[in-house]
Amino acid sequence: MPGRHHLFVPGPSNVPDRVLRAMHRAQEDHRSSAFPALTEGLLRDIRPVFGSTVARPFLFSATGTGMWEVAITNTLSPGDHVLAVRLGQFSHLFIDTAEKLGLKVEVMDLEWGESFDPQAIGDRLAEDRAHAIKALLVVHNETATGVTTDIAGLREAMDAAKHPALLFVDGVSSIGSLEFRQDAWGVDVAITGSQKGFMMPAGLGMVSLSPTAMERIETAGFKRHYFDLRPQVLHNDQGYFPYTPPLAHLFGLREALDMMQEEGLANIHARHARLGEGVRRAVAAWELRICARDPERRSNTVTAIVVPDGKDARHVIDHAYRRWDMALGSGLGRLNGKVFRIGHLGDLNEGMLLGALGLTELALHDAGIAVPLGAGVAAAQRWYRESE
């Protein structure tokens, strides 16, 4: 199809030309004496994106899914009891990972579209006098429902309960786009990947461990190899990796970090907030429902939109793709057919989003959901004018 494809899934996000260019580069010897300068710069500059000055970041040739495994196998032991909250497909998969690896997972199930109540978790932890619960597994931004959870509040509740459980936070669709404060929130393992806020192709997993979490890697009982952090520590300390790193992605990360520094993290977060609000206002103008129920918890990186009863969200997505050359996110798991999702994260601006909202209106019509054409666009326009 002529013209630019409109990619509005909540990841992979649009890779800026600068990053693609940076990855289009001859390979190098990852054991050369010049290599540590690259490694060290990346590990230094990635820290602020996690909101940390004391945590230790690691880079893997893997996707975010693998980073769940890194977190678990490097800090826990088989059979450990952990507490997890399920509020969408990705928190579900995080739990699934933990179970597959042999943890005993206690699940707090919420309606999909809800966020968790930190106090409820705090209460559960307070009950756990014996500190049987070794870790808490949550997502910061549930990509399936478009809900951003309250990690700051969770940390308060954990502290109030005086519970020593490690806090694992999946920030795959938040870190780099939404404010993330690993140190301030006491996140022990923060998990993300390259293909969302970091504006790169998938293939680079990133994880950041608090000093507390770092202490556990020597005692963790999981047998592990590829995802073992111990050889990473050893080699990273010298500026190298224990096995061939995904060099093109490292080059891309260098450029992405440079872009993030140039724009400024606070500006990036503010931009996502502003762009996201435009999408929400469009949805309101369409008189459709946002899957995330609590307005305070609606995500600035992805909005899941509920189609009216009797309609199939897959038709919206299908028409958008085939007729209008736009990729929208599908409803995952139990939301399949009920919601479609607009990703609004990464390298994005108002014009791109207005185009996407315009196409979404057309695809809604195609699927028999006759929102007033232009109404969502106009709502977003008004917001962009007044909010700048």
Next chain:
Amino acid sequence: MPGRHHLFVPGPSNVPDRVLRAMHRAQEDHRSSAFPALTEGLLRDIRPVFGSTVARPFLFSATGTGMWEVAITNTLSPGDHVLAVRLGQFSHLFIDTAEKLGLKVEVMDLEWGESFDPQAIGDRLAEDRAHAIKALLVVHNETATGVTTDIAGLREAMDAAKHPALLFVDGVSSIGSLEFRQDAWGVDVAITGSQKGFMMPAGLGMVSLSPTAMERIETAGFKRHYFDLRPQVLHNDQGYFPYTPPLAHLFGLREALDMMQEEGLANIHARHARLGEGVRRAVAAWELRICARDPERRSNTVTAIVVPDGKDARHVIDHAYRRWDMALGSGLGRLNGKVFRIGHLGDLNEGMLLGALGLTELALHDAGIAVPLGAGVAAAQRWYRESE
């Protein structure tokens, strides 16, 4: 600024990623035995884009401006009398070129925004019994006003007047986007460049000469060198160029021609018609005036939009650029400040254009022209739905 820049000037147009990739390639020896395959394929496949099977195309390292000089110096002689129509900045510059090179140019001046009446030109030619007029210089698509002229009608009028003047047609902003029928319309020299319908960066001039025009290159009285077609003929016949060709552009042209073949010329023309009508409907919804007066002659590649009295189009352009990261075309020459232009040509689709219309509405507001937000977008959406 984050996100993709919105380039909506009427040239350079957006270069598709495929073409940029094709140009990102190591250089080669332009005198190698493998080189003619490239040259020959380009010269073969460019012909249908000009709507010709008998004309001879040439490629130059130059822009469209240089192609005017190619046309004149290879078929005419200093002091020759030519007839030209001025109806906008580019027809004005074409005339200026002719005058600078020493032709005697008889100018028919029209209001900017008007198209020419073929009959009026035919009448003037009919008066010229002595055939003093050696050539007619017109633009097919006046990029400054967004007017597409009637070359088929002009040919009819010339034929009716039985006048042998050569017909030079500037198709810089039409060829590759609008239907162009060099053979059927009896165009003797068709002129274009790489940066519009051919979807490439500027830097490659293209010209196509009818058999009649080709006969003149031996007798043309202009002293010339760089733009001389004689050595081109000699070398092109062997698959080479008389001097180092702009290789990256040749690689790009190969890919652009492949893309044009894949989409099909008729489909490309229909797409431009459909996308252009969407812009016109948006302008109507804004209750603004289109510079091109005759609805039949409104261009499918560029629309010049007149701002209301007392407003300055430069403010629209300036806000669009600085605040919304969109480049709009400025009013040229006497239209400066009075119109702004939206280019809608080349590698383009509905979503890109809806985004651009949305941003244009915002920029209009910024400049004090309070069109109803979303109204133009909605008008375009309705048209895209019903016209597909």
Next chain:
Amino acid sequence: MPGRHHLFVPGPSNVPDRVLRAMHRAQEDHRSSAFPALTEGLLRDIRPVFGSTVARPFLFSATGTGMWEVAITNTLSPGDHVLAVRLGQFSHLFIDTAEKLGLKVEVMDLEWGESFDPQAIGDRLAEDRAHAIKALLVVHNETATGVTTDIAGLREAMDAAKHPALLFVDGVSSIGSLEFRQDAWGVDVAITGSQKGFMMPAGLGMVSLSPTAMERIETAGFKRHYFDLRPQVLHNDQGYFPYTPPLAHLFGLREALDMMQEEGLANIHARHARLGEGVRRAVAAWELRICARDPERRSNTVTAIVVPDGKDARHVIDHAYRRWDMALGSGLGRLNGKVFRIGHLGDLNEGMLLGALGLTELALHDAGIAVPLGAGVAAAQRWYRESE
């Protein structure tokens, strides 16, 4: 430094411009209806490179190291007894992986530079009447020593011993460059990565399982998640991946496979043999010793060269890198300082290699190893002339 860097480590190999260009592309939705065409084409076309029509290939966002883990955890169970041959650093690391994951590894240790004797392994298997040995772990091409082992002979010996152990073969530095016949050799799990014969950046792991190995994935006792093949099977069957695939690498693999098909696998293997022999003749002209003792087992993808007693191979590498802008492979593990390695695999031709040999001679001189300048180059030239 000006000019092109000379990358002659045995991986990453030089990525051809075509592959880099193919990877320089906008991202897409990996859940779209168009996506399976990509997945299916890759999984279909990768099979012949493994020399198989019946094995099942898998692609992972990971490096070759991770593929060892895939092999082990998907077909074996913790505590299983396996037999492995250690003849260099990579076979050592393969063994290390197995031990870290909890296998009981029986190691046959060879001198580094030797290949294994299939009969000796067959004898050991024959002793194992109880079939306690569940798998055999070998490398096809030991990248550290430049030794290519005899997998065909090994299979014969295994068959003669009538032993049902699974055969795992690391083909990281062979598959795609050297002949590899998974079906004919009865390889149960063949392991490789993207950054050598596949001519891509690191970051894509590939593994191919025989039908026998595929049967084991349901009964394998390892808890696993990221590297679990079961969800891969499920999703690959539909043309998808269980989690976000490394899209840029998939695009690159598509192009690499196209290039391999264009050249032809037999031609690729013959080219590596021819280029490798040139290197060996150069080493002979230098009167240096090749680490691989048996001339029949010298690798066509990498040559490890022993420096004379009293000299330090690290100096050769260091001078090559700093003074001549060439990366040579270092001696790994116990060979550190004793050998340097020239990688001659992937997208390579005579001219590139002659340049590399010329620079190697200079670096040898710099390190105090006064080989006759030009002698190695001349030996290679003679061979290239006579062998074509």
Next chain:
Amino acid sequence: MPGRHHLFVPGPSNVPDRVLRAMHRAQEDHRSSAFPALTEGLLRDIRPVFGSTVARPFLFSATGTGMWEVAITNTLSPGDHVLAVRLGQFSHLFIDTAEKLGLKVEVMDLEWGESFDPQAIGDRLAEDRAHAIKALLVVHNETATGVTTDIAGLREAMDAAKHPALLFVDGVSSIGSLEFRQDAWGVDVAITGSQKGFMMPAGLGMVSLSPTAMERIETAGFKRHYFDLRPQVLHNDQGYFPYTPPLAHLFGLREALDMMQEEGLANIHARHARLGEGVRRAVAAWELRICARDPERRSNTVTAIVVPDGKDARHVIDHAYRRWDMALGSGLGRLNGKVFRIGHLGDLNEGMLLGALGLTELALHDAGIAVPLGAGVAAAQRWYRESE
């Protein structure tokens, strides 16, 4: 063919990946308020490459051939008498250009392979008491013969003769690679193109005019348009161009100038001298003759090598191309079949050149010229060792 093509023609030179990457970029509006920053930076930073602080540079979408026309038509008038030296194909073509454009060219013909004697030219000028000779046309580096002429000496001779003729110097294959001192040498018009020392694809012509030459552009009698410097001055003064500039090339030039600044012009010149001497030592080892007779005048950017009587240089070139994937330069004009040329300019280093020399030896053998294999490589190696 697998592996990297070996491009060793004396232009186009190898374009560094950095420059290709810089050219791989979305287009922009060349009339935007941000554009002048690009223009001004280029025009500022190109000046030192010409060795000037007072001359005025111009950039054209054209090749070097067009720059001859710029020089002539902007400073002279039809029928003007000029003096030119012909000592190879490019000085021949420069003369041809002048004649085609209507100058009266007095030619001093030299053997091809000779340089001019400044004194002889000075003597001729001294005879011209009436100052009928308006300009002197010479090449600084005759690409066809590999001769670098003595422009400093020529200026001295001109000054001694107290002759006011303008000095036009073609520096297409010198500027950016060899020392060029426009101010010190009193060069009035210096001419070059993008595809040699500037390490870019062909398509950008560059010319630099002394203050004296600049005065002439108002009085020059040539009718001209595309190559007219007057509108360039007008627009460049504002940071713009009179017509659409070749934007991809401007992006490339920005990167090339950055690279040149990073390496340093003096280092670039020294590198070319060093690399070129290596080629000459190789030719000596082959016992072949260099076309350039005077050792002092042998070019550091290109070496033309004479094949023995009875041999055909085209066979060398043809074998190099077809069998060894290397492009060598052919003998031009009367040197066709008698010489082949190795270009050694631009983004080049020792390893690239050793590979090229190795392949050249093979191609010489193929063509029946049995130079001792490796001998040329060894001679170059020895020089590179001792000269660093």
